[in-house]
Amino acid sequence: MDAAHANPSVQRNLILGLLLALAAGAWAVLVWQSADADMDMAMASSTMGMRAPLFLAIWVSRIGGTVLVAAGLYQLTPLKGLCLSKCRTPINFIMTSWRDGAAGALRMGLLHGPYCAGCCWLLFVILFPLGT
Numbered sequence: 001m002d003a004a005h006a007n008p009s010v011q012r013n014l015i016l017g018l019l020l021a022l023a024a025g026a027w028a029v030l031v032w033q034s035a036d037a038d039m040d041m042a043m044a045s046s047t048m049g050m051r052a053p054l055f056l057a058i059w060v061s062r063i064g065g066t067v068l069v070a071a072g073l074y075q076l077t078p079l080k081g082l083c084l085s086k087c088r089t090p091i092n093f094i095m096t097s098w099r100d101g102a103a104g105a106l107r108m109g110l111l112h113g114p115y116c117a118g119c120c121w122l123l124f125v126i127l128f129p130l131g132t
Helices: 008-036 052-060 064-074 078-087 090-097 101-131
Strands: none
Touching (some): 064 101, 090 101
């Protein structure tokens, strides 16, 4: 039997080495593309037309990294669980809170909308550093 198949630590180290090699390659491409980026190709590059230091500042600093950490932590909060319980199955809300007419529809939307926004608001916030 092969040593990599027999020993889990060898497998883990092999996977870690491959991931580090891929990350190093991605960083090299980032730096190379930001050095060669011109205005015509600005939006087509992986750095979205920014030089590497600005791109890294957005993703590694307070801005992108902080937002990603906050979004990850929010996934574990009871508020997220409450919002998901109400937004995942809107038919329950519709069946128990039905109101007739346009005013009733508006009222239902105002009552149910915050639950759906509570599920997804950090997704939209994360799109900010992705879109800059």
